[in-house]
Amino acid sequence: MKISKYFNPQQLRGLIRAGDVILPGTDVSPSFSRTGCIDHVDRMASTLTSDDLGGLRLLLGLFRFSPKWVIRLLMTACTKNSLAPGFLGSALRTIDLGIRGMVMSLYYSNLTGREYQGKKVFDIIGWNTRLVMPHDDSPSEIPQPDIAYENPEESDVARIFSRARQAQPEILSWGVKKRLEFISRLKAIIIARQADILDRIQADTGKSRTDALTAEIFGTLDHLDYLEKNAVKVLKDRKVPTPFALMGKQSKIYFEPMGTTLIISPWNYPFYQAIVPITLAFAVGNAIIYKPSSATPLKGLVEELLAETGFDPAWVQVVYGPGKELGRMLIDQRPDKIFFIGSQRAGRQIITQAAEQLIPVELEMGGKDPMIVFEDANLERAAAGAIWGAFTNTGQSCTSVEKLYVQDSIYDAFKAILVRETLKMTRGTDSDGESDIGPMTTSAQVKVIARQIEDARKKGATLLTGGEWDGASAAIPPIVVEDSSDDMLLNREETFGPVLPIFAFHDEAEAVRRANSDDFGLSASVWSADRQRADRVARAIVTGNVSINNVMLTEGNHALPFGGSKKSGIGRYKGEFGFYCFSNIKSILVDKNSGKMEANWFPYSRRKFQLFTELTTNIYSPGIWSFFKAAVSGLKLEGYVKKRGKTD
Amino acid sequence: MTPTHSPFYDYILVGAGISGPFIAHELCRAGARCLMVEAGKQYTRRTYPRNDLDGTAQLYWSGGLELGTDARLVFLRPKVVGGGSIVNQALVDRFDEDAFDSWRRDSGVDDFNEKAMAPWYEKAEAEIAIQTIPSEYRNRNADVFEQGFQRLGYQLAPLRRAQKDCNYEAGNCCIECLNGCRIGSKQSTPETVLKKALELGLELRAETEALKIDSSANAIGVACQTSDGGVTTYRARNLVLASGAIGNSRLLLNSGLGRRLPALGHNFFCHPQYMNFGVYDQPVMSHLGAFQAFKSDDAGFRKNGFKLENVYAGPAAIALLLSGFGRQHHRTMERLSHFACIEVCTRDTQPGRIRVNRKGKTIIVKGQNKEDLRRYHKGLAVIDEIFNATGAKEVIHGTMGIGLHLMGGCGMGTDPNRSVVDPDFRLHGFKNIFCADSSIFPNAPGINPSLTIMALSKKAAAQLLKDANR
Numbered sequence A: 001m002k003i004s005k006y007f008n009p010q011q012l013r014g015l016i017r018a019g020d021v022i023l024p025g026t027d028v029s030p031s032f033s034r035t036g037c038i039d040h041v042d043r044m045a046s047t048l049t050s051d052d053l054g055g056l057r058l059l060l061g062l063f064r065f066s067p068k069w070v071i072r073l074l075m076t077a078c079t080k081n082s083l084a085p086g087f088l089g090s091a092l093r094t095i096d097l098g099i100r101g102m103v104m105s106l107y108y109s110n111l112t113g114r115e116y117q118g119k120k121v122f123d124i125i126g127w128n129t130r131l132v133m134p135h136d137d138s139p140s141e142i143p144q145p146d147i148a149y150e151n152p153e154e155s156d157v158a159r160i161f162s163r164a165r166q167a168q169p170e171i172l173s174w175g176v177k178k179r180l181e182f183i184s185r186l187k188a189i190i191i192a193r194q195a196d197i198l199d200r201i202q203a204d205t206g207k208s209r210t211d212a213l214t215a216e217i218f219g220t221l222d223h224l225d226y227l228e229k230n231a232v233k234v235l236k237d238r239k240v241p242t243p244f245a246l247m248g249k250q251s252k253i254y255f256e257p258m259g260t261t262l263i264i265s266p267w268n269y270p271f272y273q274a275i276v277p278i279t280l281a282f283a284v285g286n287a288i289i290y291k292p293s294s295a296t297p298l299k300g301l302v303e304e305l306l307a308e309t310g311f312d313p314a315w316v317q318v319v320y321g322p323g324k325e326l327g328r329m330l331i332d333q334r335p336d337k338i339f340f341i342g343s344q345r346a347g348r349q350i351i352t353q354a355a356e357q358l359i360p361v362e363l364e365m366g367g368k369d370p371m372i373v374f375e376d377a378n379l380e381r382a383a384a385g386a387i388w389g390a391f392t393n394t395g396q397s398c399t400s401v402e403k404l405y406v407q408d409s410i411y412d413a414f415k416a417i418l419v420r421e422t423l424k425m426t427r428g429t430d431s432d433g434e435s436d437i438g439p440m441t442t443s444a445q446v447k448v449i450a451r452q453i454e455d456a457r458k459k460g461a462t463l464l465t466g467g468e469w470d471g472a473s474a475a476i477p478p479i480v481v482e483d484s485s486d487d488m489l490l491n492r493e494e495t496f497g498p499v500l501p502i503f504a505f506h507d508e509a510e511a512v513r514r515a516n517s518d519d520f521g522l523s524a525s526v527w528s529a530d531r532q533r534a535d536r537v538a539r540a541i542v543t544g545n546v547s548i549n550n551v552m553l554t555e556g557n558h559a560l561p562f563g564g565s566k567k568s569g570i571g572r573y574k575g576e577f578g579f580y581c582f583s584n585i586k587s588i589l590v591d592k593n594s595g596k597m598e599a600n601w602f603p604y605s606r607r608k609f610q611l612f613t614e615l616t617t618n619i620y621s622p623g624i625w626s627f628f629k630a631a632v633s634g635l636k637l638e639g640y641v642k643k644r645g646k647t648d
Numbered sequence B: 001m002t003p004t005h006s007p008f009y010d011y012i013l014v015g016a017g018i019s020g021p022f023i024a025h026e027l028c029r030a031g032a033r034c035l036m037v038e039a040g041k042q043y044t045r046r047t048y049p050r051n052d053l054d055g056t057a058q059l060y061w062s063g064g065l066e067l068g069t070d071a072r073l074v075f076l077r078p079k080v081v082g083g084g085s086i087v088n089q090a091l092v093d094r095f096d097e098d099a100f101d102s103w104r105r106d107s108g109v110d111d112f113n114e115k116a117m118a119p120w121y122e123k124a125e126a127e128i129a130i131q132t133i134p135s136e137y138r139n140r141n142a143d144v145f146e147q148g149f150q151r152l153g154y155q156l157a158p159l160r161r162a163q164k165d166c167n168y169e170a171g172n173c174c175i176e177c178l179n180g181c182r183i184g185s186k187q188s189t190p191e192t193v194l195k196k197a198l199e200l201g202l203e204l205r206a207e208t209e210a211l212k213i214d215s216s217a218n219a220i221g222v223a224c225q226t227s228d229g230g231v232t233t234y235r236a237r238n239l240v241l242a243s244g245a246i247g248n249s250r251l252l253l254n255s256g257l258g259r260r261l262p263a264l265g266h267n268f269f270c271h272p273q274y275m276n277f278g279v280y281d282q283p284v285m286s287h288l289g290a291f292q293a294f295k296s297d298d299a300g301f302r303k304n305g306f307k308l309e310n311v312y313a314g315p316a317a318i319a320l321l322l323s324g325f326g327r328q329h330h331r332t333m334e335r336l337s338h339f340a341c342i343e344v345c346t347r348d349t350q351p352g353r354i355r356v357n358r359k360g361k362t363i364i365v366k367g368q369n370k371e372d373l374r375r376y377h378k379g380l381a382v383i384d385e386i387f388n389a390t391g392a393k394e395v396i397h398g399t400m401g402i403g404l405h406l407m408g409g410c411g412m413g414t415d416p417n418r419s420v421v422d423p424d425f426r427l428h429g430f431k432n433i434f435c436a437d438s439s440i441f442p443n444a445p446g447i448n449p450s451l452t453i454m455a456l457s458k459k460a461a462a463q464l465l466k467d468a469n470r
């Protein structure tokens, strides 16, 4: 059943029930519900008057919870309407026409749902009219719209954008609540198709099944759940206080979509990073053009799920192609907003091009996230956290732990646990959930890591684990590195792989200083039994997100904003701020339509200046007495303006 | 006071149905600057809806769900560029002396007679192609009609349809054209006079609904709701109302003119029509080919205030007309191809009334008195006779009355207390507001109205031009 703009799911179910009472089907005719003709209900609802629509909604809402015999009774009463007197008779006739009209028109217009396989109604009733067109301007078949494009050319891209721009007002017209129906539907479909989605993710990324499940499926569902629960609240028009000086006026904030949003996603969490920004932008009312990474396009998956949900093909269009060239073409079309997750290099290119066109940009880029373990931390837990934080998704997370600082007093004990546990890790692209990490997703990244490891080794670092890696295989084992230094590539550039350098520090000040020593600032974690110390350090680290006694967990709560400081990113998304990221936040000030003139408008005069000075001083001076004085000056000023208006 | 920068017109015409384009064509030909506003959308042969659901939803006011207060009649009120001429059956008949006599009697207008109207009918007929259906293209539904009439000794006549190049040889089925003719054969106004008027410079604004007229100043202002939801006021020296029976009354009432025009909204008629079906052993295939060919032409029927027509409708409409629901209903519809159909159309005598409520919503009060019902039942009895005489196994009476010929509300007459429009097509007491469409009908003629609307519009246009030259 498609989502309707005019009826909620309950009412649609009511219509199905009534439809099946009226047209239950026979050995030759399908029932009303079987044909799926209800999918076309909006085609008729769109032109009804609001009164008629209101009546139908009420009735269908009731049908939802009425047993079928009640509906049958009502319809029978309608048929026998001539027996009913006056008003009751006309009410019955109106109901009869409304409900039967709806059901009959849908069913006997030969319309069916997408899944319907049976014989068409027209074939059953023998309706075989035809019309040959002798004229040149005979109707052309409307081409089947596609939602996805592969390696589009310049002209295709222009078409994609104009289609999105045309569709956007339609998306907006559904309203937030209705858009959430799509989100809920999508959520249900993802739940139902988990296994299939996991297969597709694993096929493209090679990651372990559990990594795919927890980060991509669970994370995505969690986000959709957050949208369902919060979008209406956050995007509601807001009233804000109007100050004393603007008395009698009203101030409001509207949260409107930006328009057409371009979303460019990375390859490390190809599913999560597709669905999350797409649905967020959609919830606000944007049309979306989505470009997945060419390394892990999950080709066909996103569009398939959206189509199954009932998204119009123009609402979210997917474009496949090489990042650099296609990205440039897409930005040339001047999207109203660019949302990008990926590497610094690509991010810089995007913001440079966007700068020429003054397009607002949101960038989520890499990090080199520190983890700081104080001596009073639970060592077993912290070590397990470090291993997961560094190696989950084979280290291919922008928020992976890439620097582990351990207080010198516990360094050796901690290291022992860390190495012991790391060696226990299992590897491979599994199908049963038994593997911890998979191989690397892209060969380019394997090369980056090989270079960093070789450089580190050359400059005197020690590999506590993973020394057996040949520097070429994508199946990189988890590597713990000791004795690395700041001049090594490993500690200057983002690694984005299963490599964890470990350092000893002496005190809090040193830990903070070293954690802040690079250009990145995406996230960090602090481990300590002393909550005050942990909080102190969390504040002192220049970064976007900090987990205390946990790792990478800020992302686990969709109410928290996500984003980087320093060169890790610009802007915030998710949570309340995620909505803002895709919104044009509009300020409205409403005054009355009266003959009154404003005191601060022309003409200026010496007297007005004096009165204004008095008012300014009184309004902003403290104390109740000033408040009264301000009121008096306000009245004086107003009286003066009124008088001036008259004498002129 | 918002100044309007929009141009100033000689005429604004409200409604692009049948009357509006016929008048606009003449005015434009004489060089007048005209604006036509139409609430409905403009379709082309390519874009007309292709099934009953879309047709009813897109081509009619309120999605086709307009009911009288007692909900016994459904009013199908077209809302599309071309108005009734897009969706109607294109049957074009001149009125007979009986119709004009009753009009003259009720209106006091002497020009309502066959002779005075003949030249205007001729002019109207010259704008459209009119055909009867050649016998080889009549379908079996027409055969049933003909046979029944012959067997029972009633008079019938071939229908005159405004159509050309229907290309029946290729198997075309005219019933498809009830949601707009996709092959451009039906002589709707967009295919005929509207097209010419546009070529002569008529400005047409579709999806623009007139909300209110302001006649307080010398020039007339028409406030319109435009497709983007905004309201724009257009101004002109003269206004021509052509928004149909319900449309005109509604607009004038919403403009607060009810007091000045005491008869406004009164005397509304609609020729209630009822479709009935005979079910035969053999397939009838009423939907194929030229789906209608005959009408009754029987003096007895005329005297009794009804006529019978050989018509058909789309499956959704028929399904709705068959009473009841459930398996029984399915079974009946499964035999649809065995249906023949005859419609009884009554000449209603009880005047209805069009009002608006405080919110501006239209309310249609239209009852049927004993005489109206008697006429209906008389017609029904003849239909039963015909079906039985031709071997129908079962006869089904459609349940609902349909009002397709919406007429009156701004009746023409000499008495300003009992009519709204004077014999010169001018609203009583107004210098520059005119009307010649279905709303000026003083009563129900019992004959298809559209040709007479065309003729009256031709006549009105001549009158307007004469006034303008004076």
Ligand SMILES: Cc1cc2nc3c(=O)[nH]c(=O)nc-3n(C[C@H](O)[C@H](O)[C@H](O)COP(=O)(O)OP(=O)(O)OC[C@H]3O[C@@H](n4cnc5c(N)ncnc54)[C@H](O)[C@@H]3O)c2cc1C
Pocket (backbone or CB within 6 Å): B014, B015, B016, B017, B018, B019, B020, B037, B038, B039, B040, B076, B077, B078, B079, B080, B081, B082, B083, B084, B085, B087, B088, B089, B090, B091, B092, B093, B208, B209, B210, B211, B242, B243, B244, B245, B247, B248, B251, B404, B405, B406, B437, B438, B439, B448, B449, B450, B451, B453
């Ligand atoms: C299904 C059907 C079959 C019919 N069959 C026949 C037939 O076979 N023969 C026959 O003679 N007659 C037939 N009729 C009747 C005939 O079509 C009408 O009588 C005729 O169209 C009336 O013409 P009109 O110009 O007065 O109004 P319309 O054709 O109704 O045109 C009025 C136009 O004004 C527009 N309008 C209304 N209010 C406003 C507003 N406020 N602002 C802007 N625009 C507005 C409407 O949208 C409409 O398009 C049929 C009618 C229907 C519905």
